[in-house]
Amino acid sequence: MSKRLTYGTLQVSAELDNFLRNEVVEGIDVDPDQFWKSFERILEDFSDRNKDLLNKRKDIQNQIDSWHLANKNSDHDHQAYVSFLKEIGYLLDEGEDFEITTQNVDDEIKTIAGAQLVVPVMNARFSLNAANARWGSLYDALYGTDMISEAGGAERSGPYNSLRGDKVIEFSKTFLDESVSLSTGSYKDVTGFKIQEGKLEVSMSDQSSNTLSDDSKYVGYCGDADNPSSILLKNNNLHIEIQIDHEDSIGKDDPAGIKDVVLESAVTTIQDLEDSVAAVDAEDKSLGYRNWLGLMKGDLKESFMKGGEELTRSLADDRIYTSSNEEEMTLPGRSVLLVRNVGHLMTNPAILDKNDNEVPEGIMDAMFTICIAKHDLLKQGNLANTRTGSVYIVKPKMHGPEEVQFTCDLFARVEEELGLDPLTVKIGIMDEERRTTVNLKECIRAAKDRIIFINTGFLDRTGDEIHTSMEAGPVIPKAQMKQQPWISAYEDWNVDIGLETGFKGRAQIGKGMWAMPDEMLGMYENKAMHPEAGANCAWVPSPTAATLHAIHYHQVLVSEQQAKIVSRPRASLEDILSIPLLKDPDSLSPEDIQAELDNNCQGILGYVVRWVDFGVGCSKVPDINNVGLMEDRATCRISSQHIANWLHHDLCNKDQVIDTMKKMAVVVDEQNQNDPEYKNMSPSYDGVAFSAAVDLAIEGRSQPSGYTEPILHSKRLQFKS
Numbered sequence: 001m002s003k004r005l006t007y008g009t010l011q012v013s014a015e016l017d018n019f020l021r022n023e024v025v026e027g028i029d030v031d032p033d034q035f036w037k038s039f040e041r042i043l044e045d046f047s048d049r050n051k052d053l054l055n056k057r058k059d060i061q062n063q064i065d066s067w068h069l070a071n072k073n074s075d076h077d078h079q080a081y082v083s084f085l086k087e088i089g090y091l092l093d094e095g096e097d098f099e100i101t102t103q104n105v106d107d108e109i110k111t112i113a114g115a116q117l118v119v120p121v122m123n124a125r126f127s128l129n130a131a132n133a134r135w136g137s138l139y140d141a142l143y144g145t146d147m148i149s150e151a152g153g154a155e156r157s158g159p160y161n162s163l164r165g166d167k168v169i170e171f172s173k174t175f176l177d178e179s180v181s182l183s184t185g186s187y188k189d190v191t192g193f194k195i196q197e198g199k200l201e202v203s204m205s206d207q208s209s210n211t212l213s214d215d216s217k218y219v220g221y222c223g224d225a226d227n228p229s230s231i232l233l234k235n236n237n238l239h240i241e242i243q244i245d246h247e248d249s250i251g252k253d254d255p256a257g258i259k260d261v262v263l264e265s266a267v268t269t270i271q272d273l274e275d276s277v278a279a280v281d282a283e284d285k286s287l288g289y290r291n292w293l294g295l296m297k298g299d300l301k302e303s304f305m306k307g308g309e310e311l312t313r314s315l316a317d318d319r320i321y322t323s324s325n326e327e328e329m330t331l332p333g334r335s336v337l338l339v340r341n342v343g344h345l346m347t348n349p350a351i352l353d354k355n356d357n358e359v360p361e362g363i364m365d366a367m368f369t370i371c372i373a374k375h376d377l378l379k380q381g382n383l384a385n386t387r388t389g390s391v392y393i394v395k396p397k398m399h400g401p402e403e404v405q406f407t408c409d410l411f412a413r414v415e416e417e418l419g420l421d422p423l424t425v426k427i428g429i430m431d432e433e434r435r436t437t438v439n440l441k442e443c444i445r446a447a448k449d450r451i452i453f454i455n456t457g458f459l460d461r462t463g464d465e466i467h468t469s470m471e472a473g474p475v476i477p478k479a480q481m482k483q484q485p486w487i488s489a490y491e492d493w494n495v496d497i498g499l500e501t502g503f504k505g506r507a508q509i510g511k512g513m514w515a516m517p518d519e520m521l522g523m524y525e526n527k528a529m530h531p532e533a534g535a536n537c538a539w540v541p542s543p544t545a546a547t548l549h550a551i552h553y554h555q556v557l558v559s560e561q562q563a564k565i566v567s568r569p570r571a572s573l574e575d576i577l578s579i580p581l582l583k584d585p586d587s588l589s590p591e592d593i594q595a596e597l598d599n600n601c602q603g604i605l606g607y608v609v610r611w612v613d614f615g616v617g618c619s620k621v622p623d624i625n626n627v628g629l630m631e632d633r634a635t636c637r638i639s640s641q642h643i644a645n646w647l648h649h650d651l652c653n654k655d656q657v658i659d660t661m662k663k664m665a666v667v668v669d670e671q672n673q674n675d676p677e678y679k680n681m682s683p684s685y686d687g688v689a690f691s692a693a694v695d696l697a698i699e700g701r702s703q704p705s706g707y708t709e710p711i712l713h714s715k716r717l718q719f720k721s
Contacts, residue, residue, distance in 0.1 A: 008036065010039065013281075013350045024371060029419070042367065042410070047359065054345060061467075061705070063088045064085075085438075091438050098445060098502075102449060104423075104424075106336050108336040109336060110506055111505055114265070114266070114536075116537040116539055117539070117542075118269070118270045120618050121273055121288050122287050128301075128302055129543055133269065136547030138261040139169070139172060143165065144544065147521050175554070180212060182211070183211050184210060189204050191204060192257075193244065196225075219233060231244070232331075236554055238264045240264070245259045263550045266546035268336045268338060280713045280717050286350075292369060293372045301313065315383050340396060341393055343397030344362050345707060345710075346360075366414050370418060374418065389424065391424055391425045395407050396430040396432065397430065398429065398436055400436060404427075408427065408447050426452040429447065431461075432456070433464045438576060440454070452508060459634035462638045463640075464705060465486065466638070467703075473582065474646055475580050475581060477588075477592070480580075486576050490576055496565070499566045504559065509534060509536055510536075511533065511535040511537075514538075515629045517541040518627075523548065527540075534558065534561045585649070594656075597657065598663070600642055603629075603636075607619075619631065626671065640700045640708060643657060645701075647698070654698060661685075665681040665693075689719070692712060
């Protein structure tokens with residue numbers, strides 16, 4: 001335990017205090033002693049309220065459990081169930097119609113539809129890569145992934161393969177034909193570009209002069225008007241840059257000298273302090289806050305070794321062009337950054353209160369991340385994040401409108417204490433808990449003057465679905481969840497409520513992650529469904545994925561989709577409240593049950609061993625079939641809750657779960673055998689990580705809302721000690 005300093009009734013880790021004094025406050029007119037006095041006052045006013053909200057969660061869950069137990073000997077009566085949920089205040093009456101009124105929102109959130117990255121802010125290199133993923137090379141994204149087949153000698157390994165390169169160029173020029181088409185012909189026949197009186201002229205292989213079919217899609221250029229080094233185009237509010245260099249190794253073989261096609265890709269990025277990190281103490285929190293500080297000041301840098309050479313990464317500069325009216329224009333070189341704070345549940349030992357209790361981590365996150373964001377608001381750095389004077393905080397795992405109101409009140413109080421204008425801080429609501437879903441309109445109402453974001457999250461939402469209905473009976477196998485009525489209704493409901501409350505042109509409606517970073521062709525073939533569903537952002541696992549997903553937003557103009565969707569009937573609340581129960585448990589063979597346990601246990605172990613032993617909160621983890629999946633606490637929650645449900649309803653037993661964990665530990669050990677720092681869980685099975693995985697399954701039913709954080713944090717602290 002680090003040394004603590006006393007400020008009033010607070011006991012503050014010396015490490016966190018030093019970070020505040022020596023790094024945070026300089027240049028933003030915040031006195032560190034006043035900071036701690038403000039924090040003490042906020043804690044006094046909000047900590048009991050935080051505790052009361054958590055107790056209400058428990059009380060409601062206990063009532064739901066009791067209702068299911070009282071009715072377990074009769075067929076499920078859906079109408080009686082819905083009436084009961086209303087009686088206990090789980091399902092609230094909707095108020096009158098309204099529209100959100102949030103002001104001072106950047107266009108990247110308000111009107112530009114595109115890919116959204118989520119990245120652990122504790123990893124500076126990842127944070128920088130994500131921030132800089134605003135622009136991505138389409139040539140590189142295609143060449144380095146399975147988007148381009150390796151058949152016929154087009155392998156991607158080894159030195160540059162011209163056959164593969166030709167396929168990349170063909171795909172890219174077809175993309176240009178479809179997104180920013182010429183009046184006649186194809187980009188495959190273009191031999192040159194020039195700017196004439198503010199318009200783009202295109203030379204063709206037949207010596208003819210061509211133009212765009214829509215001149216308004218030409219935006220600007222770099223270089224000389226008669227011999228530009230790049231052409232900037234725009235489609236569906238997203239930019240496309242055609243880069244030209246006849247001396248380049250790629251451009252020299254292209255008739256027009258095109259060396260690359262660069263797409264505006266990750267328009268927004270969530271810098272995450274929650275599910276994708278493992279932050280359990282002052283050391284961890286200071287690291288995450290420090291990287292957020294570097295991003296807000298614009299001076300974050302990270303050096304690393306690659307190919308025997310030391311490289312240093314920093315934030316990309318803005319991009320400068322000559323516009324179509326021959327004036328200099330600047331485009332942001334970086335994503336607009338949001339920061340995800342933790343939810344209401346967890347506490348952190350970085351600060352202790354007057355009763356020697358750990359303070360609510362969400363309150364600590366609010367105070368620190370908003371204070372740090374003052375650097376950006378005051379434009380202390382030369383690379384501004386917001387151009388409208390806002391701070392964007394994504395708030396996860398809230399249960400219903402009372403908890404949203406609590407967060408809004410907390411943000412208002414932090415604004416007051418730190419001298420910020422009211423409503424500077426905006427909120428993104430993660431629609432990932434069942435009580436938020438069914439009351440989404442009222443949740444949005446509580447934040448109608450701050451809200452800039454809602455999204456769906458299948459994994460956490462399913463984990464909460466299982467936990468909420470734990471006593472109703474055994475649930476279906478995990479793979480069948482996406483075919484259930486509740487999930488499609490939930491996805492549509494989120495869009496319907498967002499549009500109904502005025503999100504179009506004002507705020508983001510988001511969709512979840514593509515979890516397989518190595519399977520980009522699969523993503524390309526499937527993820528167009530998100531803009532087609534009316535979502536103007538969707539999560540991707542990497543900068544490369546952001547560039548490839550950006551293609552979908554050129555194919556689909558989301559604002560047009562939303563205009564069509566807004567008139568459809570609202571999704572069914574009845575479907576949302578249908579419970580995904582296994583109607584006939586006897587239909588599952590012992591082999592079926594064991595296969596499900598194998599899959600769940602392997603996934604839990606593969607994730608937890610990195611969380612506990614290495615402090616890695618999100619990474620690509622091989623599944624039971626050795627397919628790399630992006631795993632975070634949401635994936636762990638659904639797997640552990642699924643085991644807990646089947647264990648509770650006697651589809652398996654405790655010994656079987658532990659035996660399966662041991663069997664799968666051997667598999668996970670083998671999958672990590674090439675990591676010299678990895679410590680095997682087998683054959684002793686006495687490590688902290690293994691015990692954490694077992695506890696998540698065996699004790700899953702008793703965990704608050706089925707969350708994994710209490711066990712993971714406890715075990716990580718045990719490991720670090």
